[in-house]
Structure formats: C-alpha cells, structure tokens
Amino acid sequence: MNFAIAIHGGAGTIRRQFMTPEKEAEYRAGLAESLEAGYGILRHGGSALDAVMKAVIAMENNPLFNAGKGAVFTHEGTNEQDACVMDGSTRAVGAVAAVKHIASPVTLARMVMERSKHVLLCGEGAERFAVANGMTLVEPEYFYTKQRWDQLQLALKEEAREHKQEAQLDHSDHKKMGTVGAVALDNHGNLAAATSTGGMTNKRYGRIGDTPIIGAGTYADNATCAISATGVGEFIMRAVLAHDIAALMQYKNMTLADAANLVVMEKLTALGGSGGLVAIDWDGNIVMPFNSEGMYRGYKLADGTGEIAIFKD
Amino acid sequence: MNFAIAIHGGAGTIRRQFMTPEKEAEYRAGLAESLEAGYGILRHGGSALDAVMKAVIAMENNPLFNAGKGAVFTHEGTNEQDACVMDGSTRAVGAVAAVKHIASPVTLARMVMERSKHVLLCGEGAERFAVANGMTLVEPEYFYTKQRWDQLQLALKEEAREHKQEAQLDHSDHKKMGTVGAVALDNHGNLAAATSTGGMTNKRYGRIGDTPIIGAGTYADNATCAISATGVGEFIMRAVLAHDIAALMQYKNMTLADAANLVVMEKLTALGGSGGLVAIDWDGNIVMPFNSEGMYRGYKLADGTGEIAIFKD
Numbered sequence: 001m002n003f004a005i006a007i008h009g010g011a012g013t014i015r016r017q018f019m020t021p022e023k024e025a026e027y028r029a030g031l032a033e034s035l036e037a038g039y040g041i042l043r044h045g046g047s048a049l050d051a052v053m054k055a056v057i058a059m060e061n062n063p064l065f066n067a068g069k070g071a072v073f074t075h076e077g078t079n080e081q082d083a084c085v086m087d088g089s090t091r092a093v094g095a096v097a098a099v100k101h102i103a104s105p106v107t108l109a110r111m112v113m114e115r116s117k118h119v120l121l122c123g124e125g126a127e128r129f130a131v132a133n134g135m136t137l138v139e140p141e142y143f144y145t146k147q148r149w150d151q152l153q154l155a156l157k158e159e160a161r162e163h164k165q166e167a168q169l170d171h172s173d174h175k176k177m178g179t180v181g182a183v184a185l186d187n188h189g190n191l192a193a194a195t196s197t198g199g200m201t202n203k204r205y206g207r208i209g210d211t212p213i214i215g216a217g218t219y220a221d222n223a224t225c226a227i228s229a230t231g232v233g234e235f236i237m238r239a240v241l242a243h244d245i246a247a248l249m250q251y252k253n254m255t256l257a258d259a260a261n262l263v264v265m266e267k268l269t270a271l272g273g274s275g276g277l278v279a280i281d282w283d284g285n286i287v288m289p290f291n292s293e294g295m296y297r298g299y300k301l302a303d304g305t306g307e308i309a310i311f312k313d
Numbered sequence: 314m315n316f317a318i319a320i321h322g323g324a325g326t327i328r329r330q331f332m333t334p335e336k337e338a339e340y341r342a343g344l345a346e347s348l349e350a351g352y353g354i355l356r357h358g359g360s361a362l363d364a365v366m367k368a369v370i371a372m373e374n375n376p377l378f379n380a381g382k383g384a385v386f387t388h389e390g391t392n393e394q395d396a397c398v399m400d401g402s403t404r405a406v407g408a409v410a411a412v413k414h415i416a417s418p419v420t421l422a423r424m425v426m427e428r429s430k431h432v433l434l435c436g437e438g439a440e441r442f443a444v445a446n447g448m449t450l451v452e453p454e455y456f457y458t459k460q461r462w463d464q465l466q467l468a469l470k471e472e473a474r475e476h477k478q479e480a481q482l483d484h485s486d487h488k489k490m491g492t493v494g495a496v497a498l499d500n501h502g503n504l505a506a507a508t509s510t511g512g513m514t515n516k517r518y519g520r521i522g523d524t525p526i527i528g529a530g531t532y533a534d535n536a537t538c539a540i541s542a543t544g545v546g547e548f549i550m551r552a553v554l555a556h557d558i559a560a561l562m563q564y565k566n567m568t569l570a571d572a573a574n575l576v577v578m579e580k581l582t583a584l585g586g587s588g589g590l591v592a593i594d595w596d597g598n599i600v601m602p603f604n605s606e607g608m609y610r611g612y613k614l615a616d617g618t619g620e621i622a623i624f625k626d
Contacts, residue, residue, distance in 0.1 A: 091551050091584070097410075097521070098435050118520045119547045122411050123436045125519020205445075206438020207431045208410070215528050215553035234432045238404050240528035243553040247560035271404070 003042040006299035010178035011276040014294025034058040048184040048192035055182035056194045066178025071198025073152035079143040082211040083109040088191030088220035095212035097122040101137035106196040155202035181228025191226035209233025215243030224249045231275010256281040264289040316355040319612035323491035324589035327607025347371040361497035361505035368495035379491025384511025386465040392456040395524040396422040401504030401533035408525035410435040414450035419509040468515035494541025504539035522546025528556030537562045544588010569594040577602040
C-alpha cells in the first residue's frame, strides 16, 4: 500500500501573534476535515483524482478558507473564483476562471475536464457551461461572510487613504491571502492535483492568478509529481512554478525535495515572489515548502501518520 | 550585430490545393509586412519587445489573420480575443483573455505588463482596465469581416447537422485555425515573445486557449529562448509547451532545435495535439517546427537574409 495526500489552505503572513488559540483550533479542524475527506477515498482504493477533489471541496465549503463559501470580495464587492484540477495519469485538465455563481469551482473545473474538449473556461461563458451541464448557480449572497466583507471595506479604506489604484498584491497582511489545494498519490500509482481560490481581496479588472494555469499553480504528471501552489499568483505564473519543478525532476534527475526547494526557496524568492506549495512525487514523497511566514498545510500517509501545521516552526 | 526576428500567422491544415496564387500572394505580403515592421525596430537598435509588438500589431491590423481586425467569431457571433507579451530580460508578462472590444489585444497585454502589477486580466474587467488607462474600446462591428462571418455560419450549420454541442476543436479545416505571434532577439541580447488570437470559430463558454498562458503559448527568458506557439491550444496548455522547450535547453543542455523538435514533433504529437511555433534562442538561432500541414511563417536575420513560407515543403 503506497498512497498519500497533502493539502494547503493558503500561504502568507501567518504569525502566531495574530492567531488566537480558538482560531488556530478552527483552522486545524478545517485542515483535518479536508485531509480525512481525501484520505478516506485513498484508503478505500479510490483515485487520487477523487481524493484531491474531496479534499478541496471540503475547504471550499468551509468559510475559513478563501475558496468557495469563504471567497474574498473583489473591488466591486463580487466574488470571482478560479479553480483547476489535473489528472496525472492522462494529463487531462479542467480549469475555470473568474466565475461568480459557482459554489464549488473545483467541481466545475472537473466538469470542464470530463465533459468538454476545452481546458480553461472563464466568466459568464463558464457559467453557461455549468448550467448546460446541470449545475445550479448560486446567488452572490451565498458567498457573503462578514469576515470577508469587513476585509474588503478595510482594503477599500486603505486604498482611499493611500490613493492606490491597484489591488493589493503584496499579500503583506494575513487578511488578503488564501487559496486551497490538494495533491495525492493513489494505490494505483496515479497522481492528481487540484486548487481553488477566491483570489485576493479588492482585486479588480478580471484578474486571473496562478490557480487555473496549468504548470503555474496546478500540475500533475505521473512521470514526476503533482503540485498545488499558493501565494502571489503573478510571480508563480512568471516562474511557471509547478512545471519548473517537474522539469528539474525529469531533466536533471533531481528529487522532488531538491527541485521544490530550489524553485520555491531560491528561484521564486529571487524573482520577488512569496508563496508555497504542496507536492507529492510518483513514489509518495511529500514536500510542503514556502518562503512566506506561514502556510496552512497538512499531509497523511498510507500508514496513518501525518501532520497538520500552520507556522514556520 | 546579432539580431533576428521570426513570426507566424497560424498553423493548421493549410494545403496548396486550397490556396489560390492570389491568396498566397496576399498571405506572403501580410507576413512580409509584419516581418519588416519588427525588423525595422531591431535594425535601428530597438528592443526585441518593441519589435515583436510591431510585428504582431501588423498582423492584428490585417484582416487575413485571426487576431485583431480579422478575429474569428464565437458561437454567439461575438469576437473574444486573447493576447500575451513577455520580456525575456525581466520575465515580465502581460496578458489578456476574452476581450471583446479591443482593436489590438497585444497592445492591451503590454499595458497590463507595464501599468499593473497583474499578469493576466480577462473579460469586461480587462476592458475596464483598458479604459482606465486611456485606451478606446471599439464597437463589435470593427471586427466584422465577411469571410469570418461566413465561416461561423458554416460552422453553425455543420454543428446543427451533426448535433455537435461543442465548438470545433480539431482544427481539421483551414477555416477554423489561426493565431499570430512573433519572437525576437535584439542587439542588446534581449529576447521577447508576443502572441495574439481570436481563438477558434464557433468557440463558446468563454474558452481560453494557450495564447495568454505563460509557458504554454508564449514564453521568453534571456537565459534560454523566446517562443510563440499556434495550434490546438488545449494540447499546448496541457504540454506546457513553451516552458518545456526552455527547460530542456536549460536542464538538459539541448539546443533550441533539438528541444523544439522533441517537444513539437514527438511530445505534442504523442499527446494528440496539432500545431507549431516560432522560437529564437539567446544566440539568434531560429526554428519554426510544426506537425500540422502548414504554418504561415517567416524570419529575417541581421544580415538581411530570411524566408517566408506557408506549406510543409
């Protein structure tokens, strides 16, 4: 038996001093619920693809995380979400960007993968595809959470005060970050990755981040590894982060640990980007590197051992 | 003096028997105009970035090519365009997806690169960004060309006859393909790539192809090469085509020719994808591989030599 799963709930400036014991317990419970949802699939011989879906959906349904129910608000007070899923056994992919009325964007991403010849659909078009395939749209109110609304109001105030014309991209405070993702290896030797996000608070102009971009925020290939990233999407896209790790493994014979460490800690940092990722290779090795102050994360192996962590140490 | 430029106007089922001498002359003239526009910049010491912009804009303004003025129609009878530009010296990128009222999408992509902290903007949001930065939107009528409209009507008829619910993705006939792109090396040793497309006739659901995806349809890095791809975007995205070539050069010390040949002729073909690309490396070597029946293409070197070609041989 060789299967395993790893998840993340976002990376950023997550510091102990900003976290109450109650909040920390809530996050840990949310991560545990997601991990168990995916692990349950794997333990019963299910596919890595189903496992990462279940794990991500659990976080999309949890208002603590910036995806699905807990998605952050855009500048206009809407919620625009991106998601992606990739099957490492076929390198089939489905992704959606800038969808506003989808409770589980990763579920729509899988629908794109399985019921269309397309890879990436965006905006209202993606929602028309959802409806055409029997998915029910949700009203914008579904995504209302007081915490996220307050974050937008704060961001708008800061922006007005500082005369900023851009959405905050520096993720310099805890409130603005977040993405959820999962990677898994199943007992059949197949890898999969899934990622879902509300993007960043106060984003505008139909900004798309790294989450739905194959090879940037999400990637899976049985020959190498499965990766789900989180952080400042612009840098992750420019670095073609996930594919770069896979390429270092395949073309330089680097281990997943060495490749991920080089790409996140050295190359992404040199480019000025902040973030992290969870990754698993064809042999079940897991790494969860990040160059930010913290990352909500966890993993669980076939023997039942694992870990849930938030801070750097 | 070591500078050079290469361009493409799309790959697909381009066969001699479907081409009149008059049409061929028109395409050759369009490619020559684009090449000269970019080459003129390079010859006067300008940047690779400016050169690829000029070359792509020339093709966007030419109704023969599926980008800008000549963009194909979507299922709904609109024109939704994608574009991307990347500066190999900084790996800065700008891209737009699914924009409907932009005469030169690649110009908006450059605006995203230079005036925002974002990389990829889509839909109406991207157009709000355009307006906020002083760009004038054009009416949908700007993109009306009888040829493209007739292509849509034909595709709709075929779809109705065959009860197809999907946009044609197989690019199995000449009428549905097209993308324009350019890569250049300037005399300062900098590389750049730009790509622009109307996507495919009868596309729907807000489909985004490989063009605006960094590492898929467009990529530039002074350390390796600059690439602009064309073909069936879904496969190019799944292959992370452009970055894979760069990775083979960087991590396996392959030449651009060997890397591009392996990725296009073997790997893309094995995945079931059809298309091609133009690429140039840091030393000015140019390749233009494609596994389709033809590709509108051309290049010009510092010494004034070059070539314009359409068919396989």
